[in-house]
Amino acid sequence: xxxxxxxxxxxxxxxxxxxxxxxxxxxxxxxxxxxxxxxxxxxxxxxxxxxxxxxxxxxxxxxxxxxxxxxxxxxxxxxxxxxxxxxxxxxxxxxxxxxxxxxxxxxxxxxxxx
Amino acid sequence: xxxxxxxxxxxxxxxxxxxxxxxxxxxxxxxxxxxxxxxxxxxxxxxxxxxxxxxxxxxxxxxxxxxxxxxxxxxxxxxxxxxxxxxxxxxxxxxxxxxxxxxxxxxxxxxxxx
Numbered sequence: 001x002x003x004x005x006x007x008x009x010x011x012x013x014x015x016x017x018x019x020x021x022x023x024x025x026x027x028x029x030x031x032x033x034x035x036x037x038x039x040x041x042x043x044x045x046x047x048x049x050x051x052x053x054x055x056x057x058x059x060x061x062x063x064x065x066x067x068x069x070x071x072x073x074x075x076x077x078x079x080x081x082x083x084x085x086x087x088x089x090x091x092x093x094x095x096x097x098x099x100x101x102x103x104x105x106x107x108x109x110x111x112x113x114x
Numbered sequence: 115x116x117x118x119x120x121x122x123x124x125x126x127x128x129x130x131x132x133x134x135x136x137x138x139x140x141x142x143x144x145x146x147x148x149x150x151x152x153x154x155x156x157x158x159x160x161x162x163x164x165x166x167x168x169x170x171x172x173x174x175x176x177x178x179x180x181x182x183x184x185x186x187x188x189x190x191x192x193x194x195x196x197x198x199x200x201x202x203x204x205x206x207x208x209x210x211x212x213x214x215x216x217x218x219x220x221x222x223x224x225x226x227x228x
Contacts, residue, residue, distance in 0.1 A: 004157075040123070040220070042204065042218050043158075043204070045215070048215060088155075090157055092157075092158075102146075102148055102160055102163050103158070103160070103206075103216060104160075105159070107156055107157045108155070108157050110155070
């Protein structure tokens with residue numbers, strides 16, 4: 001079955017460390033997105049990519065980095081510059097056209113700073 | 115600025131009662147509209163979407179939504195709520211023809227009393 005796979009489901013980071021969250025999709029979708037979710041704040045866009053080798057900053061990109069070397073993959077790195085990284089991170093993908101418009105989401109990664 | 119507003123942060127209903135979750139949007143033109151549901155610790159699942167045409171949209175799990183242009187609203191309804199409907203619900207919108215980046219509301223947490 002087609003879908004989006006996020007790994008790991010739970011991740012623990014020490015202060016000052018960089019960590020990378022994985023997101024892989026086999027839906028042949030062009031666009032991919034990373035959102036951060038905090039209680040009471042809904043979903044906030046971190047980065048998005050509409051085509052391979054291109055990506056744009058979202059609303060809260062500071063302290064994060066991404067790459068899009070393959071259509072299927074869009075990893076997110078949470079750097080030590082992100083001062084409050086503890087959150088639930090969601091990856092999504094979408095087709096650009098027609099009735100497939102709308103996102104398909106992964107099951108999320110919960111990142112905790114220890 | 116484009117925005118999506120969900121005025122109710124929390125709603126509690128009794129099992130078997132009807133449900134209406136409110137969503138208002140602010141866009142220059144009628145956007146594409148979506149409702150998603152999220153169970154705790156999970157990703158978001160698409161319930162239904164509206165692009166154009168019939169203003170009453172049927173979705174999965176017995177949900178429906180009505181688009182009202184005059185009120186800039188896209189409220190989600192269910193005639194009889196089940197305990198398994200307890201979750202967080204997100205309304206989202208995207209500009210038609212303007213790319214596929216969704217703007218999400220802050221969510222409504224639904225509690226179902228048995």
